[in-house]
Amino acid sequence: MTQAxxxxxxxxxxxxxxxxxxxxxxxxxxxxxFALLGASGSGKTTLLRMLAGFESLSGGxxxxxGSSIANMQPNQRPVNLMFQSYAxxxxxxxxxxxAYGLEMEKLPKAEITERVNAILDVIQLSHLAKRxxxxxxxxxRQRVALARALVKRPKVLLLDEPLGALDKKLRSEMxxxxxxxxxxxxxxxxxxxxxxxxxLVMADRIAIMRDGALLQVGSPKDxxxxxxxxxxxxxxxxxxxxxxKRTDNxxxxxxGTAIATAHVSDGVGEGDAxxxxxxxxxxLGDAGDNHFDGTVSDIAYHGLDLLxxxxxxxxxxxxxxxxxxxxxxxxxxxxxxRITLGWLARDTHIFPA
Amino acid sequence: MTTDxxxxxxxxPALLWxxxxxxxxxxxxxxxxxxxxxxxxGIEYTWTLENLALVFDPLYFRIFLKSAGIAGLSAAIACxxxxxxxxxxxxxxxxxQPTLLFFAVLPFWSNYLVRTYAWxxxxxxxxxxxxxxxxxxxNGELPSMLYTEQTVIVGLVYNYLPFVILACYAxxxxxNPEVTEASRDLGASAWTTFRRITLPMTVPGIATGFVFxxxxxxxxxxxxxxxxxxxxQMIGNLVYAQFLTANDWPFGxxxxxxxxxxxxxxxxxxxxxxxxxxxxxxxxxx
Numbered sequence: 001m002t003q004a005x006x007x008x009x010x011x012x013x014x015x016x017x018x019x020x021x022x023x024x025x026x027x028x029x030x031x032x033x034f035a036l037l038g039a040s041g042s043g044k045t046t047l048l049r050m051l052a053g054f055e056s057l058s059g060g061x062x063x064x065x066g067s068s069i070a071n072m073q074p075n076q077r078p079v080n081l082m083f084q085s086y087a088x089x090x091x092x093x094x095x096x097x098x099a100y101g102l103e104m105e106k107l108p109k110a111e112i113t114e115r116v117n118a119i120l121d122v123i124q125l126s127h128l129a130k131r132x133x134x135x136x137x138x139x140x141r142q143r144v145a146l147a148r149a150l151v152k153r154p155k156v157l158l159l160d161e162p163l164g165a166l167d168k169k170l171r172s173e174m175x176x177x178x179x180x181x182x183x184x185x186x187x188x189x190x191x192x193x194x195x196x197x198x199x200l201v202m203a204d205r206i207a208i209m210r211d212g213a214l215l216q217v218g219s220p221k222d223x224x225x226x227x228x229x230x231x232x233x234x235x236x237x238x239x240x241x242x243x244x245k246r247t248d249n250x251x252x253x254x255x256g257t258a259i260a261t262a263h264v265s266d267g268v269g270e271g272d273a274x275x276x277x278x279x280x281x282x283x284l285g286d287a288g289d290n291h292f293d294g295t296v297s298d299i300a301y302h303g304l305d306l307l308x309x310x311x312x313x314x315x316x317x318x319x320x321x322x323x324x325x326x327x328x329x330x331x332x333x334x335x336x337x338r339i340t341l342g343w344l345a346r347d348t349h350i351f352p353a
Numbered sequence: 354m355t356t357d358x359x360x361x362x363x364x365x366p367a368l369l370w371x372x373x374x375x376x377x378x379x380x381x382x383x384x385x386x387x388x389x390x391x392x393x394x395g396i397e398y399t400w401t402l403e404n405l406a407l408v409f410d411p412l413y414f415r416i417f418l419k420s421a422g423i424a425g426l427s428a429a430i431a432c433x434x435x436x437x438x439x440x441x442x443x444x445x446x447x448x449x450q451p452t453l454l455f456f457a458v459l460p461f462w463s464n465y466l467v468r469t470y471a472w473x474x475x476x477x478x479x480x481x482x483x484x485x486x487x488x489x490x491x492n493g494e495l496p497s498m499l500y501t502e503q504t505v506i507v508g509l510v511y512n513y514l515p516f517v518i519l520a521c522y523a524x525x526x527x528x529n530p531e532v533t534e535a536s537r538d539l540g541a542s543a544w545t546t547f548r549r550i551t552l553p554m555t556v557p558g559i560a561t562g563f564v565f566x567x568x569x570x571x572x573x574x575x576x577x578x579x580x581x582x583x584x585x586q587m588i589g590n591l592v593y594a595q596f597l598t599a600n601d602w603p604f605g606x607x608x609x610x611x612x613x614x615x616x617x618x619x620x621x622x623x624x625x626x627x628x629x630x631x632x633x634x635x636x637x638x639x
Contacts, residue, residue: 054534074537081538087531091553100549104540152539 004063005030005188006051006156011060013046013212020046022212023060028156033182033189035203037196039235043212044192048158051190052081064155075104080154084161086145088133094144095120095129101152119147122181139170146178150185157182159191163198175201196236200224208232228265230351233276240282242275242292242314244350251275251350253292253314260289260345265352272353279307281347282321284331288342294319296333308333310341379613385606394600404607413591413608420588421615423502424570427509431566432559434510435517439558442518443525454522458515465512469579472508473499476580500582508580509570516569517562524555557630564623568616588612 004027013021021043028034036044049055051062053074062070069077080101089097095116102112120126123143133141142162149157162178163171179202182189193199199206200220208215208223208231216228227233230241244251244259251259251273259275285291294312305325309318321341333339386404389397407413442453460468475481476498483495498504528551536546570576574589581587586594588608595605 052534052538054537074534075540075542079538081535083531083535085529085531087529087535089532089536089550089554100536100541101539104545148535148539 004028005032005065006190007061007063007066008047008051009061009063011047011050011062012058013043013050013055014058020212021050021058024209024212024214025060026207026214026217028188028190030188031182031186033179033202033204034191035199035206036190036192036209037194037199037206037235038209039194041211042209044194044209045160046212047209048081048160048190048192051156052079052158053077054081078155079158080149080152080156081158081160082145082149082162084164086133086141086165088141088144088148090133093130093132094125094136097133097144098148098151101148105152115151119151122184123147138165138167139174142166142174146181150181150187153185154187156188156190159189161193162191163195164193171198178202200236208235226263227276227349230265230274230276233349233351238279238320239276240279240315240319242277242312242319243353244273244275244314246270246273255313257290257292259348261348261350262346263349265350267352268350269352274351274353276349276351277343277347279320279322281343282319282341283343284323284327284333284339284341286340286342289345290348291340291342293338293340296335296337296339299333299335306332308339310339382606382609382613385603386610388603390601390603394602396602401603404603405611407604408607408611416586416591417588417611420571423506423509423587424567424573427506427513427570428563428566430506431510431514431517432521432563435514435562436521436555436559438514439518439521439525442522443528450526454519457518460512461515466575466579468512469508469576472504472511472580476504499580502581504580505577505587508576509566509573512576513566513569516565517559520562520565521555521558524558525551528554557627560623560626564619568619572612572616 006026006028008024008026008028011021011024012019024043024047036047038044046055050057053069053072053076057070060070061068064078069079089100092100098116098119099112102115107115116129117126120129123146125140125143125147128136128140133144136144142165146162159178163174166174175198178189191199191202200223203220205217205219206223207217210231216223216232218226223232224236227236227239233239234241242253242259244253246268247258249258251261253259261275292312292314294310296308297311297318298309300307300309303325306323306327308321308323310321311318319341385396387400387402389399389401389403391397408417438457442450442457445453473480477483478499480498482498486495532554533546533550536550537543541549571587572589572592573587574593577587577590578593581590583590592605592608592612595601595608599605
């Protein structure tokens with residue numbers, strides 16, 4: 001087994017009596033784009049700040065290429081952080097902001113100028129080098145903050161909600177831009193985000209955090225298609241939860257119809273359980289391994305697709321089914337209509353109730 | 354289209370007040386400075402520039418320079434002490450800062466004269482400090498602590514320190530903590546971070562504090578009169594003496610005029626610094 005590039009070992013953080021990070025162990029590979037995903041208060045930002053050196057460790061260790069950085073000051077770590085507020089220096093120009101970190105390394109003036117100009121080119125802001133941060137748009141500031149951290153060529157770049165302050169259109173542009181820069185620079189990125197879509201699009205691997213602990217670690221595809229818990233299933237994307245019961249030979253809906261499944265999670269006992277299925281895995285008709293009847297209560301048109309809200313005895317809230325545009329064109333159901341929805345056993349996940 | 358007159362209406366009482374009690378007296382002083390002194394005091398209404406010339410006479414100009422020196426030193430000391438105190442307060446947990454600020458400005462709630470007299474009680478030959486020294490067993494000669502230039506500076510710094518604390522606290526408390534963290538993250542030591550980030554970002558507060566203390570000190574006459582004991586004069590005492598003892602109102606007016614011009618110049622410089630600073634920030638607070 002090769003040594004992990006960045007190794008987080010049994011890391012804990014207490015704020016007085018409150019446990020903010022609970023025994024987290026993670027191995028992150030070189031050049032990986034890694035996302036820490038969680039709701040607010042999940043401990044993801046505290047963990048990131050521990051990597052940067054702004055929070056001490058209550059327990060455990062952090063190693064980069066085998067040597068511990070746990071007791072190093074923030075200014076000594078081969079790690080840079082892009083702050084959520086960008087934290088640009090308001091009294092310095094764009095070029096001065098970017099040069100600052102290189103000046104701290106006591107590099108020759110000529111090299112600093114060269115590297116600053118090169119990175120200004122990459123982020124396409126050369127023409128704004130002499131502007132002050134408050135003369136820039138939000139997207140431009142974001143790119144300056146990124147350049148200021150990247151120009152130091154850190155071993156690991158930490159990003160705290162990097163796209164949080166941008167509007168929706170700019171955000172999706174920058175998602176791809178960040179990925180491109182990460183490939184280009186060949187630097188390990190660790191990003192904190194509460195936005196599951198952002199994590200799915202950008203990251204090579206995702207760790208879902210909850211109450212300071214790791215809930216699940218995996219590729220976006222694994223996390224989305226094989227959620228390890230009801231919380232993870234609910235947190236990532238949209239998921240329908242159906243009431244089922246354990247029977248002698250499997251699971252069944254309240255009316256006794258058998259529910260076939262390929263994924264039963266740990267901790268499912270006797271009696272009640274929850275079956276989960278994604279909206280895009282449901283289809284019209286009774287083909288497939290499982291099916292149920294329901295009444296269409298609402299139809300939401302999204303252009304590319306159509307979301308049916310279906311009331312059924314299997315769930316207290318309406319089940320959401322996603323129809324592609326062509327299905328909708330051919331057999332578009334109407335509100336109030338009784339329909340049958342089917343799905344496959346391999347798309348069915350059973351969790352404890 | 355009619356303009357809204359309500360703002361003007363609201364400003365009128367204050368404007369009248371300022372005109373009656375500030376603009377008119379200042380104008381009188383200005384005019385007075387260009388008249389001749391009467392033989393038995395009083396004013397002779399013939400134009401002259403003699404009073405102004407006399408201000409720059411070495412005898413009097415020295416007092417001007419001396420006053421500026423004392424005011425400058427007091428302002429500098431107050432800035433160092435005040436900035437340190439403001440920095441410490443701003444570094445405290447948010448909920449405790451109002452209490453600390455309250456204590457910092459508490460002296461303002463008592464009378465200026467009383468506070469200055471208190472120093473006499475502390476520092477005189479039979480005062481508290483001498484008594485403590487005796488009680489501790491020191492029987493030797495003690496340097497005179499009252500009626501010296503140093504005493505005046507101590508008094509001025511003491512009196513105006515709260516201004517500096519408040520002026521420096523404002524920009525320090527507004528700083529986004531992520532900005533100093535970013536400096537550390539980019540490889541700067543704590544000291545470099547202070548020197549290159551915190552200090553430049555809070556210079557407007559220091560400038561405001563310095564100008565306030567300087568302006569209030571250079572024209573001050575209570576503190577030099579009480580703590581200086583008439584041993585030496587500052588420009589305020591000279592003006593006071595011209596009006597009330599020497600009965601030379603035109604020369605007093607000329608001295609006042611130059612003093613006011615110096616103060617105005619400094620306040621304007623301070624306003625320019627503050628203005629430039631407010632143009633150069635704003636990203637950190639969105």
